[in-house]
Amino acid sequence: MSLSSDQRIAGLLAPLFALRTETDLGIGDLAGLRQFVDWAAGLGFKLVQLLPINETGRDNSPYNAISSVALDPLTLHLAPGSPDDLTQEDYDDVVAGFDLVKLRRGKVNYRKVRKLKGALLEKAFDRFQKSTEPSAFTEFRAAQKDWLESYVLFRALMEKNRGRETWDQWPEEQRSLGAAQSWLAGLKPKARARFETRQQFFRYVQWIAFDQWKAMRAYADEHGVALMGDIPFGVSYYSADVFAQPEIFRLDWSGGGPPEPYFKDDAFTQKWGQNWGIPLYRWDIMRAQNFAWWRQRIDGLKNIFHVFRIDHVLGFYRIYAFPWRPQRSAEFLSLNWDEMRERTGGREPHFAPRDDSNWDNAEANRREGEEYLRMILEEAGATAVVGEDLGTVPDYVRPNLQSLGIAGFKIPQWEVYDGRVTPGQEYERVSVATYATHDHKPLRLMWEEAFEKESSTREQSRDAMEKIATFANLPPIQEPPNYRRDFLPTVLRALFASNSWLAIVMITDLLARKDRFNTPGRAGGANWTRRLHVTTAQLTKSPSIKRQVRFVRDLLKETGR
Secondary structure, eight states: OOOOTTSOEEEEEOOGGGOOOTTOSSSOOHHHHHHHHHHHHHHTOOEEEOOOOBOBOTTOOTTSBSOSSOBOGGGSOOBTTBSTTOOHHHHHHHHTTSOHHHHHSSSOOHHHHHHHHHHHHHHHHHHHHTSOOOHHHHHHHHHHHHHHHHHHHHHHHHHHTTTOOOGGGSOGGGSSHHHHHHHHHTSOHHHHHHHHHHHHHHHHHHHHHHHHHHHHHHHHHHTTOEEEEEEESOOOSSSHHHHHOGGGEEEEEEEEEOOOTTOTTOHHHHHTOEEEEEEEEOHHHHHHTTTHHHHHHHHHHHTTOSEEEEETGGGGTOEEEESSOGGGGGGGTTOOHHHHHHHHTTOOOEEESOOSSSHHHHHHHHHHHHHHHHHHHHHHTTSEEEEOOOSSOOTTHHHHHHHHTOBEEEOGGGOEETTEEOOGGGSOSSEEEOSOOTTSOOHHHHHHHHTOTTOTTHHHHHHHHHHHHHHTTOOOOSSOOOIIIIIHHHHHHHHHHSSOSEEEEEHHHHTTOOOOSOOTTOOSSSTTOOOOSSOHHHHHHOHHHHHHHHHHHHHHHHTTO
16 A cells, blocks of 8 residues: 555544444454455545554553554454354353343443453463464464563552552552562462463454554555554553652652643633643653663554554654643632742652753754654654644744654644645645644534534634635634534535645544544543444445435545545
């Protein structure tokens, strides 16, 4: 598959958990992704963008993974014969204890989905253990041992500690890799054997996961569709990585983003910024190790995806650092800077390793960021790299990304300079044009807010809609025209007609839906749970949906995508 920027293509962004099939287990999986690839290809799209697929913790956030390499078992297609060790009898025995109709309806119930999929994998593993170990599994263990062995230890310890990934709250003899290994060695033979069996289970699950995902890539190849993955800049504080290699992280600071007035529905983000809780990196130690940890991350995904997006690529240049963990953020919301410093012992949020307040600092940040990204590109090889460069972007970042051949993002309503909305024909070819990412409001939601007199975000949404209308060469919006007929096709034509290499549409925007996958700064059960209102089969068969999207194929041909 050619992914040269000489050929402009269009893609669809769809979180995997959001996809539905008639036979899924309460969450989108690889079977649903295959169907979605078929549908996307039928419309003329040549790329499907996903969110991160690494294993998540109890907050279910794909951007807060408990491993930088291990894949999330929730993504797997589990059915009789998938994996080979899962029989019809065992499948039926497990699912009989769940109300699948209820589980498939509405939002993702992560607790029940984990319980169901975990029980199915346990059944498969029980049968796997009774057979001779396949050479493919032995080879997988050997090839992945650098990350796999510490991960399975961490994962088995999580299980022993009631599923909690908070390693600093485990018994003292289990709170570090060395201590845990000594603890394990000191167990009585039967107890150690039981624990080692649990480690073997987690090896087995990862073997199945990597095998299914590599098969998914082959399927996408056959259908002329590229898969675009996502690598978050950071990794969770409560991860196997931090547990096993604390020396490469700065655990006394939490990374995030600076104050951002755009997110008006989150007071903390507007005042203090976004505190993601990710530990900062000890780049000096990483450099001395030839960036082995980063190379390992890239290797884990480059055989699965044709393209990967680095979430918050700005972090390679500098990252906003908080002197408190996000669990304490509420206590700082009402404080001023002096009160905040009193509570933190004089430490305050700042850009690390340095701010961009003078030329020397900015040049040092640019130079170091380029060094790290050249390493990423070297390890990525033929896999294309995209950088999410949104937010407070220093002047040197986008020219530097362009010089490296890393495509940055163009959000048309944000590409405004001296009051002028930048036409799509002026976008750099090595770029990604889109109206929304998973963090943003869908177009339809902004559209309705723009015309709601009582909406607290009316002015912001109205301003965004006016800029999008300008970008699409629509007249000023005096009253709402027909959204599906007059607005959506026109703004998508403008996006596809842009000079950007990739033009990506969020699935909710294509379907004119208002559903949000994530609201930044908002914790709780709402984020990462929203699913599409129809199954992937209904996307193909529904007469009303077919009428809604039939214009897309013509637009892609018309605009040369």
